Amino acid sequence: MQDRALAYASQVLGPCDVVKDHSWGHQWSSVVQLRDRAGHEWFLKQHRDRDRYLAEVTAYLRWVPTLSDHAPRLRAHDATQRAIILSALPGHPARWPTATIDPTQIRAETAMHHQAGALLRRLHNAHSEPQPQYAAARLEELELLTRQAANLLTPGELGFARTEIQALASLPAPRLVPCHRDYTMRNWLIDSGKVYMLDFEWTQLNAWVTDLTRLHIGPWRTRPDLRDAFLDGYGRELDDADRVLLRADAALTTVWLVIKARESDQESFERANREALHRLMAEAW
Template sequence: MRQPKLLPAAVRGWAEQRIGPIVSVRDASHDWDRSRVWEVEGADGVHRYVKVSPSVKFFTREGRAYRHVVPALGHSRAPRLIDSRAEDLALLLTAVPGAPAKELGLSASDWRAVHQQAGALCARLHEAGELGRADRVEAEASLEAAADGAEKYLTRAGDRLTDGEQQLVRDHAAQLRHVGPVPVGFVHGDNQPRNWLFSDGVLALIDFERTRPAALVQDLVILAVTQWIDHPDRARAFLSSYGRALSDAERYALRCLTALDAVNCLSWGPDNGDELVTARGRRTLDRLMRESGS
């Protein structure tokens, strides 16, 4: 069991200037070393969250998302940004009800309901505002950028992949460059049940540090290789409320992106002691190899 992370004194002092005295603090970080999130209770009895971003890039993305994208989700469907402090990469957020869907032991019908709401929320996020010129350029280049990352992850993964598996990843990266135009907008960037809070039949989204302009299909990759591969009913529920079917180009891109996700998982997971991420990558890669006849 990891040691609880301590809320830095300077960040606590700044938060107390905004909300008054803090009477209790609970480490709410994800189980990886760069995640730093605390649930704090004020003297008024209200619970809020303090987050210290792992990098300037993530701090900038998340602050922008809360100001310009997240409001499209609607009341109580995501936290609100109370304030931010660039010196410490700190964000002060309201709390939304619920616990991560993955922790709730949901029934099959509840999972379908969760995915149906997730599809509707993702549609709102993906349609949030018009992309400016620079954002559109970034979004339209996002699949090419994903393909460019393949060699970096292959190098990091090293002999965790066979020669045949490495070639399969390279082939999918090459194919990704030629899928043609796909819809673009703002994506959540880590769209999965650990970032879906569910309570009393209502779903909310959290954690927007990876929110950015990109090909919208990139928000479906983790779901495709975890939730949907064994539960196609969840995929149908999500897409029914998402409001449109994926285009042929998106379906093709999604397959290519799952191969890149696999090598990313196999480069990151073992190095960070994350058995679930490692297993996700291995399972996807094994399936793609079987389907390719290799």
């Protein structure tokens, strides 16, 4: 964390103590927990990338307020430092589901996913707009990634992603809503059964199923009961068009995640997303 960012936090909050550094190993941002002289706790987040800073600030100003106390409150932001100051939330990070036959744990996990689905619906309901060129835009996005992934993925892997995305051309263009785009358990806090949503740095307008992708290629693969609970909380089932959209987004997302994992030197994360891409390919066959 740069000294100037901490100095900015002191200007906003007054003298503060650093409680803990919560930064992830990928180094895309730094996150420090602070405590002011009144005993209130805050989080100071500083982005390395200006686009991520702008995306997160935009989300907090436009759409996150619809989540009320289920998300942090933006106290201040500074474009020069690419820094934001957020209120602290109670709770602990949600645990990744495991294969279990314990009925108490199953009930807790399904209740969590049900509430997470309902919470996501509130974010998506904050805005909606048409995008007639949705299929073309997603294909253009893949072409940009293909140039970055030329030495990471095979022509067959990239060709699979292209085929999945080309299938979007046969569908009516979906409406765009504010999507979190990293909606997994690592960005949920749980406190006494209440779910909180965190980290909006990847938020942008997209089709609603975009926010199902990380769960679809992750825990829902072996726990369809969690998918059903989530969709019940969201209040919408997947129809045939949604499934095509989800397959396309899953293919695009795994390509993107392989690139990001390599950029941040996260070998296990890169391997996991390669495996996810191969599972998608196997299911398509």
